[in-house]
Amino acid sequence: MPPSLAAPALALALACSGKPGDGATPTTPTPTEPTTQTEPTEPTEPTSPWGLERCPGPPADAATFETGTVHVDRVFVEDEPDDSAFGSRFSIVINGVSYIYETAACYEEIEYWSSSSRELLPITEPIRQGERVGDYFFKLAFSAPTATVSELLGTFPDQGGHLYNKKFPDHQLMIGWHDGEAYRMVYSLPDGLTRTTVCIDQFTRTRLVLTGLFEPLDGPYTTNHHTTLTHPIWFKVDAWATHAGPDKTTIHRSCMLNAVDGEDEPTVEWLDTIFAE
Amino acid sequence: MILVLLALSCAPPAVPARTWRGEEVAAQKESYIALDDEPWNECSPPGDEDLILRMMQTFVYLGLTELGGPGPPFELQLYVTGVSTIHSYFSPFSSSSYSQRGAMEAGLSLTYWARVSDISDWQVENVYNHGSPWPTPNVYSIGVKHSFEGPVALVGQTHGFGRPGEWDDPEATVEFYPFQNCISRVRPDRFQGTFWFDVSATDYSGPHAPFPVYMAWNASDGWYDNYSRTKVFVEYNFASSSSYSNSMGPRAVQELQPWYSDDLTEADLFPSLHEED
Numbered sequence: 001m002p003p004s005l006a007a008p009a010l011a012l013a014l015a016c017s018g019k020p021g022d023g024a025t026p027t028t029p030t031p032t033e034p035t036t037q038t039e040p041t042e043p044t045e046p047t048s049p050w051g052l053e054r055c056p057g058p059p060a061d062a063a064t065f066e067t068g069t070v071h072v073d074r075v076f077v078e079d080e081p082d083d084s085a086f087g088s089r090f091s092i093v094i095n096g097v098s099y100i101y102e103t104a105a106c107y108e109e110i111e112y113w114s115s116s117s118r119e120l121l122p123i124t125e126p127i128r129q130g131e132r133v134g135d136y137f138f139k140l141a142f143s144a145p146t147a148t149v150s151e152l153l154g155t156f157p158d159q160g161g162h163l164y165n166k167k168f169p170d171h172q173l174m175i176g177w178h179d180g181e182a183y184r185m186v187y188s189l190p191d192g193l194t195r196t197t198v199c200i201d202q203f204t205r206t207r208l209v210l211t212g213l214f215e216p217l218d219g220p221y222t223t224n225h226h227t228t229l230t231h232p233i234w235f236k237v238d239a240w241a242t243h244a245g246p247d248k249t250t251i252h253r254s255c256m257l258n259a260v261d262g263e264d265e266p267t268v269e270w271l272d273t274i275f276a277e
Numbered sequence: 278m279i280l281v282l283l284a285l286s287c288a289p290p291a292v293p294a295r296t297w298r299g300e301e302v303a304a305q306k307e308s309y310i311a312l313d314d315e316p317w318n319e320c321s322p323p324g325d326e327d328l329i330l331r332m333m334q335t336f337v338y339l340g341l342t343e344l345g346g347p348g349p350p351f352e353l354q355l356y357v358t359g360v361s362t363i364h365s366y367f368s369p370f371s372s373s374s375y376s377q378r379g380a381m382e383a384g385l386s387l388t389y390w391a392r393v394s395d396i397s398d399w400q401v402e403n404v405y406n407h408g409s410p411w412p413t414p415n416v417y418s419i420g421v422k423h424s425f426e427g428p429v430a431l432v433g434q435t436h437g438f439g440r441p442g443e444w445d446d447p448e449a450t451v452e453f454y455p456f457q458n459c460i461s462r463v464r465p466d467r468f469q470g471t472f473w474f475d476v477s478a479t480d481y482s483g484p485h486a487p488f489p490v491y492m493a494w495n496a497s498d499g500w501y502d503n504y505s506r507t508k509v510f511v512e513y514n515f516a517s518s519s520s521y522s523n524s525m526g527p528r529a530v531q532e533l534q535p536w537y538s539d540d541l542t543e544a545d546l547f548p549s550l551h552e553e554d
Contacts, residue, residue: 071515091499093363093530106515128380139333139363141530143499159309161331162467163531164497168310172333172495174361176381183381187331187361189493190461190469191319192306206513217301220323226488227329241513255515267510 050236054153055199055211058234062213065136066236068100069123069253072208076147078262078270089147091164094210096237097123097137106242106255130178137176138235140212142198144169147274152203158188158196171198175214175233184227186214193219205275206241208256313464315549318400320459320471323491327473328425330383332359335496337468337533341541349394351546354417355460357468358386359494363530379424385492386420387458387472396546402459411443416458421474425486438482441474451480462495465543465550466533469495498533 050057050066058064073093101123124137143163144152156169163170173196176185188196195215202209214233216222221229241258245251260266323329338356361382393399403414422437442452456474463469475489476482535543543550 091530095363125379141333141363141499157308160312161495162312162469162497163495164466164499165312167312172331174331174333185381187329187333187493189322189329189331190495191322192302192304192309193322195301195305217305219302220325220327220329223325224323224327224329225325226327242515244513255513257511257513257515260510268512271510271512 050211051238052201052209052211052236055155055201055209058213059232062232062234064234064236065098067096067238067253068098070094070096070237070239070255072237072239072254072256073259074208074256075259075261076271076274078147078260078264078266089145090152091141091143092208094138094140094142094237094239095124096235096239097127098135098235099132100249100253104252124176127176127178128183130180130183133178133180135177136233136235138174138212140171140173140198142169142171149203149274153200155197155199158194158198160190161188171196173198173212173214175235182226184229186216186221186227186229186233188214189219192217194221205258205271206244206256208237208239210237210239211235212237312462313550315462315464315547316397316400317462317469318402318460320402320461320493321457321473323473324489327489327491328381330361330490330492332357332361332385332492332494332496333530334363335359335494335531337496337531338536339463339465339468339533340536340538341546342538343541343545344392349392349398351393351541353389353391353393353396353399353546355389355399355463355468356387357470357494357496358384359492359496360384361492381425383421383423383425383490383492385472385494386418388417389415389458389460390417391415393546396463399463400460402457404455404457405441406455407444409444413440413456416440416456419456419472419474421490423486423490438476438479438486450478454479454482465535465547467495467497468533496533497531499531 048055048057071094075091077089077091079089103122126132127135127137141163142156143165144156145166145168146152156171158173159168159170161170161172162168163172171188173188174185176183178184186194188194195217197213197215199211199213200208201211212235216229216232221227238254239256240246240250240254241256242254243251244256245254258271260268260271262270336358338354340354340356342352342354344350344352361384362379389399391399399415403416405413405416419440420437421439438454441454441456442449444453444455446453454474454476456472458473459471461469461471471491471493473489473491476485477487477489537543537545
């Protein structure tokens, strides 16, 4: 079994804070200028160095990264939680990496409809294989029994990973990286073995800003020989709807779709209602 | 020989040896919102030598049949298939079955089949190891496919292993491996559990997976079933325009299909959840 690599892993991980991307990712977090919103939301003046409006920044000892290429799938379900098996009214799946993939994320990488070509494998595999030491990838699945925007903002601690339940939001998270010696990965685990927190900072029809925090606590990952982690990992997602980003770099790296579902087959009018506030 | 003996002696411990205070783990458990008031079973945590994986994308089938004669009145079949990644555009129950994609990924398939009178009969942890009776308790079939050795082709699969042989079989080193299966929660819309196995001492599989593996899942139903409908609203779509991709896609992260024979309903298996019916 490989020896514990906590020290070099921590050094490399801490060095990953604001890792330079392929031309666009800043080396250090910088305040962002407020942007004009297309939706009727009040402009805000972020004061966080990470450009966050309501979510906390990373713990002082956390390794941090911000997404480059990212895929976001949001589903709004128009069913009352007690009336159908689909208890949650909102769910989201996010796949992201901390660098900007060379090929445009949304359409250009897909040459034809095929189960093999439509994977995110080319994007994440360089990290697994050690070609991008210091970069991260992650996968997050989140659900909540509400489709009200105001109720989807803020901090959501994990409750054990009970996705799609009818009572409370919950999520499951994994993060992977290569530290130069081996590929490492952590998954959110049940029964208190890890603690993960998702915070939704901004949530509009075309933009999602979200943070995630993985904490090993004193759980299995602090002594596991495959992945020894003794510090938190924090990340920020800044995703824009497909082809809706404010500049070419964002359009290149960010894909996000909105889907509406439900027994009564809701359409765009219901989505208009969701984002009318 | 010493290595073989050491490997064969690595039975799944009830409480793995590790050094932690345990305080934050306990505090995190205490902070959870209770999913429900039903009994559940806490599974053993992973050990330090275990490669830890969560099946983030899952498909579960729950089937209940009423039996006559003496003994428990129901035959329950539980099937779970999952992958440790999230396929971008396909469910784990696609034609590629529980195939993995990237390096250090795995796909799992388990089938449980037993007579039960109460669902709590199944919320237990079973160990199969040297000296255990054959057949293995409750587990009807096991399938694991993995890419622990590195990347896989975009289409296809690498090495996999199935149900172990009897521990005292003369060919034990080829087929026998210890495993531990645990069911934490079974609900009408949820199946949570873990599966641990160690093939490191086997002739056939050992070279491919020279470490024990711990897999966890918490599978529910987030399947937004617009597959059979033609009307589904998707905007900013980054999948192809085919209805197949629109209906499945990344949203198909977890699906649970219940089936109750004849006049049976979920109230027969989960009477306490329907006391007000």
